[in-house]
Amino acid sequence: MSSILKGRIAPVLPDNIDTDIIYPGRYLNITDREKTTEHLFELAYPELRARIQPGDILVAGRNFGCGSSREQAAAAVKFAGLSAVIASSFARIFYRNAINLGLPLMVSPETVARAAEGDELEIDPARGVVHNRTRNESYTAAPLDPRAIELIEAGGLVPYLKRKHAKQPEQLAHV
């Protein structure tokens, strides 16, 4: 990603935030992605959604998003206005779901260890650097895979594939 992401740290969450905490199973029959955000953290942290401002960055410990394959978990985080999630590690299905919806994720235990709600961060996903402007400290992160960056820049897998499939007849014409 050529651009640098900037944002304020939203509440810092502990290890093993599972998909039922992020998005309870009882709302899985909601299939409008934008509406999922109404139930973000509803059971376990009902007060948390009010503390999230558009553009905030969510910070969490190990194994964020463990559990179900429910895509609503990643959708609820994205459509609540969170611009990225930084965690010590992610569960794999959540990781893929987030990238496929165009939500950047960074793995950086160093950032998490020093994070406090309200700190201002700058993230360089391609280089794998997180700068905490409030503390004037820089941390290393795992650089985002170029494939993931491509998907995020396209706005997610659907717009990416839409463009690809729209292009195909054109390409054939040139053959």
Added chain:
Amino acid sequence: MPMTMAEQILARASGRARVTPDEVVVARVDLAMSHENADLVRKAFFEIGVDKVWDPDRIVIIFDHRIPAESERTAATHKAVREFVAAQGIRAFYDVGRGGICHQVLAERGHVSPGMVVVGTDSHTTTHGAFGAFATGIGATEMAGVWAEGELWFKVPSTLRIEVEGALGPFVSAKDLILYIIGQLGSDGADYRAVEFDGSAVRTMTVASRMTLANLSMEMGAKAAFTPVDQTLIEFLEQRVRGPIDVVTPDSGAHYERVIHINAGSELTEPQVACPHSVDNVRPVSTLEDIEVHQAVLGSCTNGRLEDFKVAAGILAGQRVHPRVRLLAIPASQQVYLDAMREGYLTTLVEAGAIINPPGCGPCVGVHQGILSAGENCISTTNRNFIGRMGSKDSNVYLASPAVVAASAIAGHIANPARVAEEVFV
């Protein structure tokens, strides 16, 4: 270069002679399974701008999470999926009353065989490693891409090999073994990795028990999990799968990230229970016997098979469910329902005071048919005990084997089936 199960299958599916861990490959998908969330997939699929799925014969759709429809909203999603299935010519569609829980139905109807790449929009798709398939859960948007293109990128996982020797003791089951392993490795102990189970304790297990191992491997983060492709499995598949069965086994000398040895006889001396609110919070049952139980659940893709009903019926025969306890029994499929009826297990359970729920996910995913109130404890053969999983955020779910659930339903508190059996028979 010798390869693990995961490496062999991904190499073949991506047209390569060999692959190594961390390499990214694009693999063709042999089978793409969805449940009700096919409605989400359908929406994303049409957003891509494609009209027809890549191969209707490689898509299976099974309703299980909310059957029969518990709300008008769900009824609308069911209807939309039915119309989609008809329009696309998807023949492997299991509607209400025709199938059951997706993973059980895939197995029973012979949809999965060794060497396949299987993706499902359900995290417990790892279950199908019990049939020698590379099987993993994906999200709805990603599945829309599979429906459009029939392929998906995978990072080749490294593999943990878990060798379990010895015999499991009385009232100690595959569920206890996998809970014990998750307790040791942690809920992210196999994250991004494949797991291969082997050893005499695994090779002597039924296919149903092996499904329990592969299924719950998800709860330590596994991307895929395998049990051996051996004579026991081949006999199971020969009755169900059309066409030749490819005997896929790991190459000798394949590289494993780690090999874990477990002696079942000496390490696993009693049933195990995963305590709230994480699946790796595992303790021996005898340390939990003062915990009151309000609901007991027998069922799910983890433990809703005929052998699970047999064990529970054996313990509940001639007994009464404790007055404090509601016992919910949920056959994993229509087939399990019929078989358990013919064997008399359902009669035994109902006579003891159980209620039989329709074959589906029901209370496991906390949407209907057995929701917990604040302050209630549930002992359950299901697969997750997260906060609010089965209802109130102030309820508690303890995960255990069918034997522990049956014994606890009788006792009214978490109970060791060995001790309940002693009291019953003495």
